[in-house]
Amino acid sequence: xRTLARDVAQHAGGQVTLSGWVHRVRELGAISFVLLRDRxxxxxxxxxxxxxxxxxxxxxxxxxxxxxxxxxxxFEVRVNSSELLAPAELDLPLAVNQDLDAVSxxxxxxxxxxxxxxxxxRKIFAVQSAILEHFAGYLRSQDFTEIKSSKLIxxxxxxxxxxxxxxxxxxxxxxxQSPQFYKxxxxxxxxxxxxxxxxxxxxxxxxxxxxxxxxxxxxxxxGFIEDEHELMDLxxxxxxxxFAGVSAECGEVLxxxxxxxxxRQELNKTPRISHDEAKQIAADKMGRRLFEISPEAxxxxxxxxxxxxxxxxxxxxxxxxxxxxxxxxxxxxxxxSFDLLFxxxxxxxxGKRIHQYAMLLETLPRFGLTPEGLADYLQIFRYxxxxxxxxxxxxxxxxxxxxxxxxxxxxxxxxxxxxxxxx
Amino acid sequence: xRTLARDVAQHAGGQVTLSGWVHRVRELGAISFVLLRDRxxxxxxxxxxxxxxxxxxxxxxxxxxxxxxxxxxxFEVRVNSSELLAPAELDLPLAVNQDLDAVSxxxxxxxxxxxxxxxxxRKIFAVQSAILEHFAGYLRSQDFTEIKSSKLIxxxxxxxxxxxxxxxxxxxxxxxQSPQFYKxxxxxxxxxxxxxxxxxxxxxxxxxxxxxxxxxxxxxxxGFIEDEHELMDLxxxxxxxxFAGVSAECGEVLxxxxxxxxxRQELNKTPRISHDEAKQIAADKMGRRLFEISPEAxxxxxxxxxxxxxxxxxxxxxxxxxxxxxxxxxxxxxxxSFDLLFxxxxxxxxGKRIHQYAMLLETLPRFGLTPEGLADYLQIFRYxxxxxxxxxxxxxxxxxxxxxxxxxxxxxxxxxxxxxxxx
Numbered sequence: 001x002r003t004l005a006r007d008v009a010q011h012a013g014g015q016v017t018l019s020g021w022v023h024r025v026r027e028l029g030a031i032s033f034v035l036l037r038d039r040x041x042x043x044x045x046x047x048x049x050x051x052x053x054x055x056x057x058x059x060x061x062x063x064x065x066x067x068x069x070x071x072x073x074x075f076e077v078r079v080n081s082s083e084l085l086a087p088a089e090l091d092l093p094l095a096v097n098q099d100l101d102a103v104s105x106x107x108x109x110x111x112x113x114x115x116x117x118x119x120x121x122r123k124i125f126a127v128q129s130a131i132l133e134h135f136a137g138y139l140r141s142q143d144f145t146e147i148k149s150s151k152l153i154x155x156x157x158x159x160x161x162x163x164x165x166x167x168x169x170x171x172x173x174x175x176x177q178s179p180q181f182y183k184x185x186x187x188x189x190x191x192x193x194x195x196x197x198x199x200x201x202x203x204x205x206x207x208x209x210x211x212x213x214x215x216x217x218x219x220x221x222x223g224f225i226e227d228e229h230e231l232m233d234l235x236x237x238x239x240x241x242x243f244a245g246v247s248a249e250c251g252e253v254l255x256x257x258x259x260x261x262x263x264r265q266e267l268n269k270t271p272r273i274s275h276d277e278a279k280q281i282a283a284d285k286m287g288r289r290l291f292e293i294s295p296e297a298x299x300x301x302x303x304x305x306x307x308x309x310x311x312x313x314x315x316x317x318x319x320x321x322x323x324x325x326x327x328x329x330x331x332x333x334x335x336x337s338f339d340l341l342f343x344x345x346x347x348x349x350x351g352k353r354i355h356q357y358a359m360l361l362e363t364l365p366r367f368g369l370t371p372e373g374l375a376d377y378l379q380i381f382r383y384x385x386x387x388x389x390x391x392x393x394x395x396x397x398x399x400x401x402x403x404x405x406x407x408x409x410x411x412x413x414x415x416x417x418x419x420x421x422x423x
Numbered sequence: 424x425r426t427l428a429r430d431v432a433q434h435a436g437g438q439v440t441l442s443g444w445v446h447r448v449r450e451l452g453a454i455s456f457v458l459l460r461d462r463x464x465x466x467x468x469x470x471x472x473x474x475x476x477x478x479x480x481x482x483x484x485x486x487x488x489x490x491x492x493x494x495x496x497x498f499e500v501r502v503n504s505s506e507l508l509a510p511a512e513l514d515l516p517l518a519v520n521q522d523l524d525a526v527s528x529x530x531x532x533x534x535x536x537x538x539x540x541x542x543x544x545r546k547i548f549a550v551q552s553a554i555l556e557h558f559a560g561y562l563r564s565q566d567f568t569e570i571k572s573s574k575l576i577x578x579x580x581x582x583x584x585x586x587x588x589x590x591x592x593x594x595x596x597x598x599x600q601s602p603q604f605y606k607x608x609x610x611x612x613x614x615x616x617x618x619x620x621x622x623x624x625x626x627x628x629x630x631x632x633x634x635x636x637x638x639x640x641x642x643x644x645x646g647f648i649e650d651e652h653e654l655m656d657l658x659x660x661x662x663x664x665x666f667a668g669v670s671a672e673c674g675e676v677l678x679x680x681x682x683x684x685x686x687r688q689e690l691n692k693t694p695r696i697s698h699d700e701a702k703q704i705a706a707d708k709m710g711r712r713l714f715e716i717s718p719e720a721x722x723x724x725x726x727x728x729x730x731x732x733x734x735x736x737x738x739x740x741x742x743x744x745x746x747x748x749x750x751x752x753x754x755x756x757x758x759x760s761f762d763l764l765f766x767x768x769x770x771x772x773x774g775k776r777i778h779q780y781a782m783l784l785e786t787l788p789r790f791g792l793t794p795e796g797l798a799d800y801l802q803i804f805r806y807x808x809x810x811x812x813x814x815x816x817x818x819x820x821x822x823x824x825x826x827x828x829x830x831x832x833x834x835x836x837x838x839x840x841x842x843x844x845x846x
Contacts, residue, residue: 039615086778086780086804116612117613119613125568125614132571136559146551146552148551148639150837150839152637168587168839169628189545199574203592381509383479384445384480384511414572416591422576
């Protein structure tokens with residue numbers, strides 16, 4: 001029966017069997033101290049001999065648990081028997097047991113399979129797993145249905161730009177930029193409340209610390225809403241559930257990164273400002289006129305929210321019509337849409353959608369679109385669709401901002417960018 | 424404050440506001456009876472007038488709740504005020520409020536957006552949502568981490584056949600057939616126990632009731648196992664959790680389909696037979712020699728398991744080496760791999776994987792592979808990988824078999840096959 005590193009103290013004085021990776025080896029005369037790493041942590045092994053293990057080799061050992069205040073966790077295991085399950089070669093391309101903070105993101109991504117063995121890097125994805133859990137958990141508690149829609153589409157709802165093309169038998173199809181069409185369809189079908197966790201693709205050539213060409217989109221869509229403020233209310237509830245979950249389950253990881261998550265009280269103070277106000281506030285902070293909310297302005301707005309409202313988050317609503325997709329519900333020259341900026345980065349775009357067939361038909365030409373090109377999409381509305389809206393949270397961006405990572409690629413296990421398609 | 428159809432009885436004698444779709448209209452002289460459908464069910468509305476609503480229009484009404492034993496649920500709502508939120512056109516391409524059992528799968532898929540309004544069809548996906556919930560829930564309870572790997576890969580671990588090609592900037596890449604490489608990598612990274620819920624792609628030209636070109640794969644991988652029987656044990660635990668969850672949350676849907684799920688006791692009786700035994704048993708049932716386990720043989724084996732063991736499921740292990748991918752752990756001329764057949768269909772393939780670098784290097788040439796072509800993959804093993812294995816459950820196949828659907832496409836919201844790329 002295997003014992004995990006974190007549970008060794010419970011077996012003080014007894015025998016345990018442990019399995020894991022050789023994290024570090026230190027020899028002191030005829031005695032060897034080995035730090036054994038498993039999914040739960042590290043534990044010190046003591047051998048009365050020199051050990052032949054290379055770093056990262058996988059071993060299974062049995063021994064007696066003894067107190068040692070100098071060992072991690074206050075206990076060590078004095079090894080009786082030891083088995084090498086898989087040897088590691090000596091030419092490790094990255095030092096797994098070192099702090100990799102000083103290593104460049106490119107060097108880390110080039111050696112992604114080895115870099116992820118570093119516990120600090122690996123634990124980013126424990127946080128990501130907790131986000132997935134609590135996003136879904138909260139929405140299920142509110143009667144939402146989880147859907148899985150196709151990622152292969154005939155054409156984009158937002159036109160053909162920014163789409164990756166796929167050879168699908170004898171046809172050309174595209175990788176979906178979002179499940180927009182499908183989540184609206186499922187609200188209209190009568191599910192009313194849906195969410196989807198799925199990959200989304202943007203064939204944009206940018207290579208910045210805030211962009212990925214493939215990312216995981218946490219999508220929400222809900223029927224029978226009055227306005228976009230209900231969506232912001234819902235998003236705050238989701239984030240509160242995620243932050244509470246991450247805090248409870250990943251406290252150690254937060255500590256490792258010197259990170260904290262906003263409390264429920266702080267979240268509730270998230271200000272809601274119009275796009276015009278946002279431009280004015282950012283312009284005042286930055287000391288120059290703004291034509292749109294740039295990445296720099298997003299940072300200025302979050303600084304403003306932290307200083308004025310005590311929370312590093314701000315909702316910006318009322319984006320101009322021409323800055324939003326055709327399906328966004330209009331409000332004169334503005335729209336009933338919003339972004340959520342968190343710690344200097346847009347992590348959500350959302351809004352109320354047009355649900356009236358007649359209004360949609362009237363809107364298409366303003367965006368250079370035709371009813372023929374959107375025939376499937378229009379069918380949703382032709383046969384009765386409730387007022388509805390939704391939003392999407394970028395999983396990697398949220399992970400990044402929770403832990404204070406410099407680059408969103410650090411929050412993707414196997415990020416894809418213009419130059420990077422492996423491992 | 425909106426009341427749902429299922430909660431109307433709780434407001435007997437009081438006023439409620441309801442919103443939903445016009446499911447059916449019946450006029451009796453000057454009185455109109457409207458069945459209103461929302462996500463929770465249907466409720467009868469009574470109007471003292473003729474109503475102008477077309478079927479599927481979305482309305483919001485207020486009225487008084489009164490007992491009426493002839494109404495669904497024993498109560499009806501006598502409408503005081505009524506608002507049309509979105510009218511539906513008259514030319515509905517499918518009758519939403521009828522039994523669609525007699526309509527062909529192609530006709531249903533051609534009108535997928537309308538067909539999914541049919542409550543019986545829509546509720547297939549309530550079951551699917553419950554499967555997703557309990558698959559993840561059980562694994563989290565066992566210390567598994569949920570991962571999200573890239574679906575864009577440079578080459579397949581199993582060669583380039585059966586892959587869809589993507590134009591990725593100036594390169595050609597492929598849609599992943601499975602997260603095999605990544606889930607093994609994350610076990611080796613030290614996560615030890617991982618699962619992934621993601622889309623998988625097979626560019627196969629088959630068009631059968633058991634195949635999809637895009638499907639959702641429920642992937643599991645676990646380190647420090649002894650043999651493939653531990654994987655079968657784990658799969659039974661997962662299925663028991665899923666079946667219990669579906670039974671508790673979707674009892675009404677099971678009833679609608681005349682379906683039941685195996686009990687824990689039945690599942691525990693699932694026989695485990697070798698590939699050779701399986702061929703013999705199926706051959707005896709079918710009255711002819713078999714060279715491989717055909718779809719017909721899968722049905723025969725499940726019939727046998729039901730008759731002999733009281734459960735419509737059977738594990739087949741010990742597949743020959745040449746029938747399994749190169750990474751499968753060998754056992755002389757056989758492998759430590761298995762399939763799970765459930766109700767006549769293979770819903771899982773899995774097995775122990777080769778974890779020793781030297782054994783992998785020796786194996787590649789037998790499969791016509793080179794270390795250069797699998798350089799990224801080999802790096803997982805070069806630096807110490809524990810003994811491990813895993814499996815994948817097809818989400819749509821499991822949904823299909825739980826509900827007894829004829830065609831796996833019925834269990835995909837927006838199925839993709841050789842001819843079908845929309846909606």
